Every structure is written in structure tokens, then in C-alpha cells.
Amino acid sequence: MTMMTAEQYEESLRRLNLVVYMFGKRVENVVDDPIIRPSMNAVAKTYELAHRPEHEDIMTATSHITGNKINRFTHIHQSIEDLVKKSKMGRLLGRETGCCFQRCVGMDALNALSIVCFDIDAKHGTEYYKRFVKYLEYVQENDFTVDGAMTDPKGDRSLPPHKQPDPDQFMHVVEEKKDGIVVRGAKAHQTGAVNSHEIIIMPTLSMREEDKDYAISFALPSDAEGITYIMGRQSCDTRKLEGGAMDQGNLLFGGHEALVVFDDVFVPWDRVFMFKEYEFSRQLVEQFAAYHRQSYACKVGVGDVLIGAAQTAAEYNGVEKASHIRDKIVEMNHLNETLYCGCIACASEGHKEASGTYCVNILLANVHKHNVTRFPYEISRLAQDIAGGLMVTLPSEKDLQSPETAKWLKKYFEANHDIPTEHRMHILRLIENLTLGTAATNYLTESMHGAGSPQAQRIMISRRINMQEKQRAAKKLCGIE
Amino acid sequence: MTMMTAEQYEESLRRLNLVVYMFGKRVENVVDDPIIRPSMNAVAKTYELAHRPEHEDIMTATSHITGNKINRFTHIHQSIEDLVKKSKMGRLLGRETGCCFQRCVGMDALNALSIVCFDIDAKHGTEYYKRFVKYLEYVQENDFTVDGAMTDPKGDRSLPPHKQPDPDQFMHVVEEKKDGIVVRGAKAHQTGAVNSHEIIIMPTLSMREEDKDYAISFALPSDAEGITYIMGRQSCDTRKLEGGAMDQGNLLFGGHEALVVFDDVFVPWDRVFMFKEYEFSRQLVEQFAAYHRQSYACKVGVGDVLIGAAQTAAEYNGVEKASHIRDKIVEMNHLNETLYCGCIACASEGHKEASGTYCVNILLANVHKHNVTRFPYEISRLAQDIAGGLMVTLPSEKDLQSPETAKWLKKYFEANHDIPTEHRMHILRLIENLTLGTAATNYLTESMHGAGSPQAQRIMISRRINMQEKQRAAKKLCGIE
Amino acid sequence: MTMMTAEQYEESLRRLNLVVYMFGKRVENVVDDPIIRPSMNAVAKTYELAHRPEHEDIMTATSHITGNKINRFTHIHQSIEDLVKKSKMGRLLGRETGCCFQRCVGMDALNALSIVCFDIDAKHGTEYYKRFVKYLEYVQENDFTVDGAMTDPKGDRSLPPHKQPDPDQFMHVVEEKKDGIVVRGAKAHQTGAVNSHEIIIMPTLSMREEDKDYAISFALPSDAEGITYIMGRQSCDTRKLEGGAMDQGNLLFGGHEALVVFDDVFVPWDRVFMFKEYEFSRQLVEQFAAYHRQSYACKVGVGDVLIGAAQTAAEYNGVEKASHIRDKIVEMNHLNETLYCGCIACASEGHKEASGTYCVNILLANVHKHNVTRFPYEISRLAQDIAGGLMVTLPSEKDLQSPETAKWLKKYFEANHDIPTEHRMHILRLIENLTLGTAATNYLTESMHGAGSPQAQRIMISRRINMQEKQRAAKKLCGIE
């Protein structure tokens, strides 16, 4: 089996033995938990679409190791075209799920490691790349979903890892054994963690020699002994528990984030991809971050959903022909397509690394992500403008079922006689979901902080710009030699 | 009793016999319902602060009818100073409650009627103003909270009231009796409806002669027979049912909106303030809207809370000295104070109407509100930037109480050793509340649509600008005579 | 004579013996120089309008010293109403001149000194205030235009005055005599310098004890011995030399800035208002700056002209009814009136100082000015959008006079048969003037840097915000005690 179906994926998750906590209790059945399940559905979509002929070109690739057809999420980019298709895959899945489908982070971790392992070996004569390729083949052949884990809790932000009062604030090695290492620490904000078969750990920032115990990268099965997952909660999360078919907005899909704790977990050597080569930590961080900033192509797809919802709401409200409504729809599209330009351009301007892996243009990937920290907020604001105030004053779907109130809702919330009032309520709940509810945590806040907060991108832009060239040009034109 | 205490206010609500539905069921005890109660608390704050010496100047006024000291929310503005104090009262209460305190809408309705009743009488020789003043005295002496209800469901937006397939889409008179009238219709998005003793109905738009049955204004006790309230739901509303002390963000206050249905309700003549004088409907709409757009002074106060929360989060995160954080805090304040300028300027540039009531500058009130449809979204975006991603990945407070997870949360979410981790969680939940949760529906979406959607303000700006004067000046300077 | 006419003002300037250089040459006749004269015309407007009954209320005041009716530009604000009228006077003159009328800076200097002299005396028992009042009476009785000069060249920005390699980079005292002092230094960017009778010097930043020789304030006749003026040039300045009646855009008015050099100039003691009381330099800077930031009320008036021009251009282009054009006009007005709110609010929220002078609210004055560094640029961008590309591709007015080309211009630039093509050209030249030409240097760049650059306002906003109050409110709401 090289490519799982959505059903096989779900079954494979049932075989995992994850330690997951939510609302202070252990979750016994992760897959069927009503709060978690929509996020599983979203990952499952990455499996389902790979089997659809119309999406085959985007969703699948040919493994450069085995020559097998594989899900693109397990692929190492072999060309500019691969990079561009990755961006298109993100938009496609964002549009089909209306949320975060979680699987890109592992793809980005694999690609970044494929470069850095090679480069470490070239300098140090180590064998990381061989290990990595073997691990990669295992992931590809099993079509695994991989969590790529970078963000440490970080404790006191003014101190480097080795100066922290609590050394566990950054993931580090606590014991070195013959057959592997023991690690301790935690990774925060882990998207899709409990829907993953594997987890790849990377350092969270550029390390210096004093921090070399923290300059480590490795992979683990998600249910390795000593790993605990504590689910984060999202705005409106418990609407999924209400048993209805409207108020959660997006009836099918969602996302999740978790705190992942590593309490002295053993990692065998063949899953260790960086071990104290601190001077490569910055490269790994920057390249993973660049790939992952490209991955915010997905928000273009979520933007598609929100624009489609706003247009539909305008039609249901009977105001879609008003010039200001039309103009706002154009503006939403303009902003959304500007984001699309960013994720296409950073791919199209990519380059080949020594290992053969293609990497995005790092400057443009940062520029793209930086726009993602802005435009979805404005698109969301415009969607709320178009939706109208009813979006936040709408009674519950239970009021639509109760005979005493249903008559009033059906009577007074009808705006267009050809449209059932329920449809108007459905679409407004979707806009609520995307701009205030569970999906807003992804479309807005995760757009802000995922793959690095805005300031991280500004620092990278500052580093990657060739200012000398610009100054040379300016001085020449005005006569300063 | 001219001014109730908060406790008296709560007791007075218990005496009402409101018909309220929520989640498909009748709410038996409105005052103590955990979802509604925080909104009652917010209104109660308007009573409490009126008794505090340090706020007396802002919160109270002297009735121009009785000479008694009254709560400013029942006052008719007698000077520019009164108008300015109204804006300051809004900011004060916004800051103290962090939400919508609901009581301004009745004050705005009373003030608008105090002008329009007088003007109708002047033209038609009617006695509305006398009726109104008597009613006003009743409200002032009882220190009532009044709901001012303007927004009709509106049905097909392309048709005027009298052409609607369902004539009830706009509130109208269905029977004219000797002792009063019978009305039918509904008012949507009614802020604070179930916390009110009285409700004042106004037409929702400018009416023409054909629509004169819809050109009506009147007041009713909130529990008059035939009135039904259907509560709207808000993002994260059910967190208030969880019984905790953290995850709802704002532990004390909230807001609510309801659909209010009038199913053949009788109104005695002495509570009718406009009856088919359709040519005054536009004035009533515009002046009420102008007053109410001024009332968005409250969002400056809510902005204060969000800025204070963001600054606190930055300190708890240990990053408050980073130059980009400081700059974002300045930007938030700059935008918030720009809003403050708007609500002060429209008051300061107010004028006296024929009835003696002072009215805000209508152009500037619209300009102010129009900025309120924009800046809170940007302030909110910046708050999310400063807060960090943890705001949307934070586990529940129950995880902080469970021994299996509490140890990890306390260990890994500590960023500043001097600050209990719980405090960091509290402040992030408040930011979540204001930017995604129950308060976001007010700070963002209601800022967009309350007192009229953005396009309504643009139309008013267009109408109130003296373009000829500007064109005259331009032509003169460039030599076009 | 307490109030000069425009003609008397012009004559009074002819009596001055200023040393002015422009284009490397001494300007013999300053008043009639074609580049300078439009700026003189703009100042003259401040005299002319003071005699017009319809503007009397705004343009004049009653001296609190003599009780005489005086031009408001020489008045010390005695009430909130005075402060508000000052903002309205700025808008009025901005609208009537379409440029910088230069006279506010002296008014702001006089008002700031009226506070600080009083406060220094209160601390040190000095007699500055008496001196100042005598000087003020002299200015009021003669209706002088006064240049208020604050900005020093500043040399190396990283060093305080006393550490500068060249001590003259900040104005300082070089000799102390029995009858006065000798000063040396320069003041840059002096608006309206050569149209002024007097010049008041103030320190440019907060000084410490080591810099006390730089903590000086004094007044001089503008033609005192040792003062040299070097005129700055503006975009399109030489169009005024072309002798036409169209291409300069604004045919009547303009502004100017000059570098003013003080080469060992003697100042008698009765014109010295601060002498080494360095601890008051910060107050003087902040209060002058606040008054002067309020003065950017003028840009609202210039905005009126630009909006009027854009509307006229749209009509001449035949596109004024297009929905996007109307919407852009609304946006321009919205931004312009938002600026108006700022200058009104900082006045309306003013307060009385110990000397009896009313001072604006310093926080809001900074907020106002900060918006002035942004909105005129967007208004200008929208004006260019509405104007169309012809604004920058229009042939010269000489082409309209030449028979070989005039026929083509008249034929092909006609867009509306009822409007002479010349009119279309006139209005486009005015928009060019305001967005690229001589007036753009004032409407845009001076809006950015005049009365302090944006960062100066951000620092003041940061200082004047009560963050503790906001944090207290936030913590209380989320349960942090």
C-alpha cells in the first residue's frame, strides 16, 4: 500500500495508542471524539482527494526514492513544478475543508530535513541523510501523516536555552545511550498532533555552542511511550457537542492544536537527524519556516470559502447587486488573489539545493506569509460587513425546531422568498465559524502566528533583502559616486 | 426613588413577566440564567456607578422637568456639555464592563423623540410632545432601562413596506381603537431587550405616504402582552454554562441581542409618539441614528480594556520591551484615541434643536461611527499579534485543575517566573473573549452593524457634506470663475 | 492700529530690510519676487479675512491685555471656545488659500511662552512673564506676523547639543552682556520666515543641565542684524516664473520655507524669555508642539480644496455619477472629517494652565497630527485616481495658446461639451499642484514632518496614555487581582 484511502487512514488512527487529555480528562476514543473528529475528517480529505482522478496531478507525486506514486504530502520536491503544485494543493484543500487540514507541517519538516541532513553530512561526514532517506521511504510507503514540531514553550524569552531556570523549556537530550537518546521537553501549538502517525522534532531557534544539547532533530511514532497530548480549546469548540446540524457552521471539518509533552522519551539512533550540530539549527529553522510559510497557501482556499459564503449571504439577503456589495466582493477577491500570487511566486522562484531538493525562495515565502498575517483579517471584516448583523444575533438552531419560536424565525428571517430561511441561517453560521468560531482560530489567529509571528517574517525580510544593490542603484542615479 | 441602586435594578427585573425563549425553550428565570446574567450585570453597572461620587459628574444629571438628580441614561441633553459627558460616560462604562452595557439605545430614543415630537406638534398641532414629556418623567422618576427598537426584519430589501408580500416585515398598526392602537411586527438585533423595563419603537427607515401605517412610534412596558423575546446566540456563549472561572474570559459582564416579536400588541394613546406622520420618519431615523452613532463612544472603553489586556499579555509573555511590541501598543492607542476624538467632536460641535434638546453634529457622528466599523478590527488584529498563538491553543481551565495535566500546563506555560501561569491564561482568555468570543460579537460585529451598517454612514456623509463650498474654493484658486 | 488690512500688511513688509538668498543670489525685492509673492498673499489672507464681517467671530478676538479687538493669530487663548475657534480658523484659511498660510506658528509660540514664562517665574522668581506680556502687547497692537522657530539643524543625531563637534548645530548663547545676549545657530524649515515681522526662537528638544547654554528662548525683529534667510525650493517652484495663468495650478497662493542663520545676533534682555532654565525646555517643546499639532487643522481646509477639485474634475470628465467615483469622494470626505474631529477634540478637551492660558489636550493633539501624517496621502491618492492620467500628461498652457497645437488640445481634451476645455485643464493643474507640485510639499511632506515627524507623535502618545488604568480594568474583568 503506497496511498491510503480516507477510510484506511481512519482505521490506522484507531490502532494508535495515544495519551490525549481534553477538559481535564483522558480521551479514550480519539477518533470518534466529537470535538476532535472534524479535524480528523480534514486530514482524511488529503487521502481522499489523492484518489480522485481530477486532483491526481496536484495531490500525488512520484517518489524519487522508490518511483512509486505517493501522496504529495510525503514527497520531497524535485522541481519548481513540484513547489508550485504544493501551493495549489494547499489552496485546493483549504477550499474543500474550509479549515486547517494539518498535514502540511510534516511535509515541510521532511523537505527541510532532506536538505539539512545532506548538508550536515557534507561538513561532518555523518550519516544523517542515509538515515533520513530510509525514514522517508517508511513514511512514503505507509502514507503516514506526520506532525512537524518546532515551537518550544521557550520560558523566559530573554534567555537562551542553556540559561533557562527550567532547562526543559526547550527540548533537549537528557541521556545519551548506546542505542539512542532520551529527550525531554514539550512542543506547543501542535496542529493536527493527535491525527498523526509520526512526529518530527526540530529545534525552535538558532542555537549557539552552549546550547548544543538543544540542537537536536528526530522522529518518533506519535504514540511513543512518554508522549502526552493536551488538547487546546478553540472558540465555539463545544458547539460540536450540541448534536445539531447548523450552529457549528462548518458541519464537516475543523482543526486542532495540542501541547505535546515529552517526558523522557527514548529515540533510537536511526531516527535521529541532528545531534548537537548547533551551527545547522539556524538553517533548519529558516528552511522549515520558509516551506511552512509557503504552506499558508491554504488560507487562499479558506478565503475562497469565505468569499463564496459572503456572496451567497448577499444573495440570500437580497442585496448582491448593490454597488458597494459588489465592490466589497471584488476587494475580498483582490486580497485573496494577492495572497495566491505570493505562494505561487515563492514556489516559482525556488531553487535546487545540494541534496537535490527544491526549496522555495525564502524572501518571497516570508513576504507571502507576512501578507497572510494581514489580509485574512480584512477579508473577514468585509465578510462581516456583507453578512449583516444577523450573523451574531441569530437564535440557535433549536429555536428553529421549537414550534413556539420556529414560526417567528421562519417568518421574520425570510429575506428572499425563493430561499428557505434555514439556508440563510446556515450560511451565516458558516461566516460566524470562519470569522469568530473554530475556523477563525485558524483563518485569523493561526494566520498570524503559525509558521512564525509577523515579526519573525520582518526579520527574515530584513536579512534577505539585498540593500547594497538598491543603494548602489540610487546613488548612481543622483550622482553620488 | 429617582435613582435605583444595582440591587434595586436587579430586583425590579424580577418583577417583570417577560416571555423569553432561548435554545428552543422558555426561560423561566431570566435574571439568573447564566447566559443572560452577565448582560444584566453590565446594565446594573450603569446604576452602580451613578452612586459613586467619583463618577457622579459623568453618570448623573439634573432633570430639566423635575429638577431631580437622575441617571444620565434617562436625561435629555440640555447643553453641549451634556453631549460631551454622554460620550465620556460611554467610554467609562465600556472600560468598566469590557462589553456592551445596552442602556444607551433607550437614552438615544428618548432624546430623538424629544426633538421630533416637538417638531411634529409644531407642524400638525398635535400633542405628542406633552405625552412624551409625561412619559419621560415616568422613566426618569423610576430610573428605568429602556430598549430603543428601530431595526425591522425588512423582508425583501428591494421593496418598500407597503409592497412587502408579508406586511409584518415592518412594524405597523393593524387596528385603531378608541383608547389606543394594535401593532404587529418585529424588531431584530435588540440589544439588552430582556434587561429593560420599557421598549420604545421607532420606524426603521424614511417612509413615504403609502407607508404611513408603518410610520409609528410608541412605548410599551417590556412585558406587555403579546411581546415575545427570542435570544440570539453569541460566539462562545455556552462557556458561561461551564461553571468555571477562566474560560469565559470576561468573568463578570456580557451583552445580548434578541428578536422581539409583537403579535398584535395594544398600545394606549398616551404612549403613542408618532402616528402616520410619515414625513417625520426620516428625521427620527437620522437623529436617533446620529445619537446612537455617537454612543459608539463605548467601543473606545472596550478598546481600553483590550489595550490593557494586550499590554499585560506582553508583560506576562516577557516581551513588553521589544520595540515592535511597543510600537503596536502605540498604534492600538492611536487608533483608539482617534475614535475618541470622533465621539468628542460630534458632541462638541452639537447644536440646540427647537425643543431645547441638544443634538450632536450629524455629519461628525456618522464619521465617528464609520471609523468604529474599521479601527476595532485593526486593534483586535494587533491584540492577537501581541497575545501570541497560545491564545487559541490554550487548554481548558479544567486541564489546570486535573492533576495529570496541571503539572504540564504550569511547567510549560510559565513565561515569567514572577507571574502565576494562571494569570497568563486569564489574560489570554480575555483577549480571546474580546477578539473571538462573546465580546467580539459586540466589539467587532456590532461595531460594524450597530446603529447602522457602514454604507448607511457613507450615505449620510454624502448627504451632509457641503460639496458646493469645496468646489467654489477649488475653482477660485485655479482661476475658473 | 490694532488690525492691519492686507494692503497695510504688504506695505509693512516693504519696510523690512531682510537678507534673503534664493538660487544663490540676494533677493532685492522680497515682496514682489514671483516665487515668494504667493506665500505673502497667503499670509495677507489672514489679515483680509479678519476684516470680513462673516468671519469676524472666527478671525478676531479680544485681547486679554488691552481689551482691544485683535487678529486671533496674536491672541492668547482664554477659553475652550478660543481653542475651538483656532481650529476652525485653520480650516477656513486652508480652504481659502489651498496652501500653508504660515501665520499659526507664531501664534503657537506666543501661547506656549505665555504658559512657560509664567511657570518659570513661579519656580525661579524671574520676570519672564512680565517681559513676555509687554512683548505680546507690542505684537498685538502692531498686528505682526511672527515666525515661531524651533527646529535646529541638530548635526549628529546621536549626540546632545553640548557634545556636538560643531556647537552651532543647536542655537546657543555665545556671549552674555549687560544689555543682552549674543546668539549663534540656525533654524531650519522656517515656514513663512520672510513674510514675518518678528521671529521667536525656542529650543528644539528637552535639554539637560550640560546643555543649559542651549536652553534659551527669545524674540527678534526679522531683519535684525546678523540674520540671513536662504529660501528652500519646492517642487514646481519655477512654474511661477513662467508668467502664465494655469500651469502653476494655484494661481494665487503658496507657501515657503527657509533656513534662517543667526550669525552672532544680539538680543536685548527684554526680549529674552528663557535663559538656561533647561528644566523647562521639555515643557516648552511639548506645549508648543501640541499647539502646533492642533494647527494642522489647516490641512482639513486644504483637503476641502482637493476634494472640491476632485469632484469638479469628475464632473468635467463626465464620470461623477459612477458608483466608484462617488464612493471615493465619500472616502475622501470621511478621512478629511476624521481629521477635523481630531483638531476639534483636542481643543474641546483643552484645559486652563496656571497663567490663565488655555492649552489643548496634549494626547489628542498628537493623535490628531499623527493622522495628518497619513490621511492626506490617501486623500491625495484618491484625488489622482479620480482626476485621471491626464493630470500628468497635459501639455503646457503655452500649447493652448499656440495656433498649431491649440486646435488639437481643444478638440481632444473636451470631455463635456458644456465645459470649456480650459476649465478641465485648470482643475487638473490644481490637483497636480496639490498632489505633486508646490502645494504638495505642504499638504503631504509638511503634513508628515511639520510640528514634528510621526515618531515624535508616537513617543508623545506613549507618554500620555494612562496604561495602568487600562491594565487595571482588563485584569479586573478576567479575575486577576
Next chain:
Amino acid sequence: MTMMTAEQYEESLRRLNLVVYMFGKRVENVVDDPIIRPSMNAVAKTYELAHRPEHEDIMTATSHITGNKINRFTHIHQSIEDLVKKSKMGRLLGRETGCCFQRCVGMDALNALSIVCFDIDAKHGTEYYKRFVKYLEYVQENDFTVDGAMTDPKGDRSLPPHKQPDPDQFMHVVEEKKDGIVVRGAKAHQTGAVNSHEIIIMPTLSMREEDKDYAISFALPSDAEGITYIMGRQSCDTRKLEGGAMDQGNLLFGGHEALVVFDDVFVPWDRVFMFKEYEFSRQLVEQFAAYHRQSYACKVGVGDVLIGAAQTAAEYNGVEKASHIRDKIVEMNHLNETLYCGCIACASEGHKEASGTYCVNILLANVHKHNVTRFPYEISRLAQDIAGGLMVTLPSEKDLQSPETAKWLKKYFEANHDIPTEHRMHILRLIENLTLGTAATNYLTESMHGAGSPQAQRIMISRRINMQEKQRAAKKLCGIE
């Protein structure tokens, strides 16, 4: 000769016999006219760089007709790579000239015609494509600069061509002869017109059958009998006449626009590429516009110059390390690179047309250009912020040469002892040039209106978005079937 040198280009222009008017007079020597020459220099740069080995890949291509190496400006795009290189060529030349280099418009006309001629033939069995290819070869072999002329004067904007009171407001055929046609009309805003050897005329908008006489496209030598050029003037144009070496800002390059009048000009049939096939006019307009909107890649290069100038000014002012300055530089770069993403993405997402020509993605080309109507204004605003007010108060360079004033300028405008004061003045003049002067007309106003005004792009965005797909996705997610 397939590729001219810059010198050959200049000589070739001397052989033209153009009828050019400026300031009401015939320009006898166009090439050496001091106002026009900088624009010729900019075009010459497109010849010069084509001979530089380091730019060969970008600046040259292989003709698909002859197989010869040609200047890319005469090339028909044969691949995605060609499209991407076109964008890079634009940025390169923008950076090297700091202005509009004018030659892209002809390239865009040639490429659009290469598609449309082919498509007309396919439908009508005509021979336009053969004619066109022959003409193309002539252009390639002679390495001509071609003006692509689309914009008609348009007269009354509410009327189609055939209803205009003056039929010449749109270019039309006035006589049909055996050997060709006679045309009359004008084209406005023609960039680089008098630096061109050839001019290609295209219709300005989508035509209907009644307008078929206006649905014409053809090419003419720029000095064909009956063509008259009337030069437009630019902000600060006459600084080029002052004979200095500083105040014009950009000492080397500039741009120009002209009104081009066609007074019954004869066009032989072999130069006619569309003749009354009105149903193809919309395609020609949209494809030419799309190519030309891509061409605004050049503004990224001009942005590079302005960013380089701002950074240099900051260094010369001694403030480059201030955090707010660094942040503004990042923002300028971020906006500029966002523009770059647009011109790369629309190329990278291009496609092959029936004729074999590659065309850009039309939606994304419009999105790109639409951002160009916004971001340069903000980049310009930030540049003025960083430059400081001295940019608009700087005395003339003659003041730097006069002994009486030079001493003061050198003394008081020194901010950094290691930098000659002249250098500081030079760089500020360049920023003035780009934000207010001759280059601002291109960097700002032409960015707004060139290749279509903002509203034109919004209409195209509206047309090219697949809204149904977005609505389908939204409805599915919220349960509307």
C-alpha cells in the same frame, strides 16, 4: 544588424522626422532637447543592457521567426520562462533607470496582436497573422522601439464611439482605399512616443457592431505624414533646463508622455492588423491590458531605487539604526516584494494561446496591477517619512555654489561628518524626484492609471473570478445542498 547598441539607437532617432511640439513650439532637435533627452536615455538603456553579458539571459531572446538573437522587447513569448523573464527585465530596468523606460508598451502590443491576428484569421479566414509576422520580423531585425497606442480621448464618457458628437474622439477609418486606409483620431498619454520608430494603434475598448469603423488596429512609422506629437509636461520638468547637476534628482533618466494626433494618416494594407472585426476588440483590449499590467513589474525596480535612496538618506541623516526607521524600511521592502510576487505569479501561471504565444494569467495580471495602484503611494509616503522635511525645504544647488550661502549650507546641513553635505542633498533630491518630481508622475500617477485605471482592474477581477466554485464549496461545508 539584429540588435542595436545604445549609440546606434540614438543615431537612428536622429534620422526620424517627427513633428513634435512642446511649450507651444515645434521641437527642432528632439534627441538633444534637454527635457526629452533623459527619456531617450532610458530607452537607450534597453539597448545597452542587451549587450551586457550579465544581463543577456534576461534582456535577449531567440526569435521564433528567424532564430536570431533579438532584444527581448521585440520578442513574442514562447514559454512560461519567457513571461517570467519579461517581469524580471522590467524590474531590472526600473532599478537601473529609476523611471519609466517606455519600451514595454510596444512589446505588449506585438504579443497581443500575435494572438488576436491568429484568432481573427481562424474565424474569418483573413490573413492578418501573415501580415503581422512579416511586420514583426521587420521590427525584430531592425530592433525598433515601438509605441503601443491604445487610449483614445473618449469625449463624452457616457456615449459609445459612433454616438460621439465629434466622431474623432475615437480613432477611426475615414477612407478605405485600394492600397490602404486613411485614419483619423488621437491617442492620449503616449509613453515614450517620440523615442519610438514605430507606433501600433489598437482600439481603446470593446466595440459593438455599430462601432465597427473604430475596431481597427495597425502600425505606422512614427514619422508618418499627418502625425503630430504634443508633449505633456511633468512636475518639475523645467529643472532639466537649469543646467545643474543636482536639483533634477535623477541626473540621467526620465520619461515622457505625449498626445499623438492622427490627421488623416494613410496606412497601407500590409500594416493593418484588424479591420472592423469588432467582436475581437474586447479580446485585444483585455490581452494587451493583461500583458501591460504585468509590465508594471518595472515599478518594483523603481521601488528598489526609492528604498535604496531612503536607506541611504537614513544613513546620511545618522538615524539608520533607529528601530522605527528599520521597521519602515522593512515595510517598504515588504510592499515592494509583494508587488514582485504579483508580476512573477501572473507570468508563472501563464498559458499557451492558439497562435503559440504565451499569455499571462489575466486575473493575476490584473491583481498585480491593482496593487501597483496602491503600494507605490505607501512606499512613497514611507520614503518621505524617512527622508525628513529637509527634502522639501532644501535650497537650490546654486545656493551651494554661491560663496555667500554655501558656507551655511555646508555647515548646517551636515548630519554625518563622514558624508559630504552634497551627498545628503543629492539623495534627498532623488527622493523628491521620485515622490513629487518628474519620476513621481510615473511611479505614482502612471502606476495609478497606466495600463488602465483601478476600476478597470476591478471589473476584470470581477469577470475572471470563478464565484460559482467558491459558492459551491461554501454551501457544501455548511449543509446547503
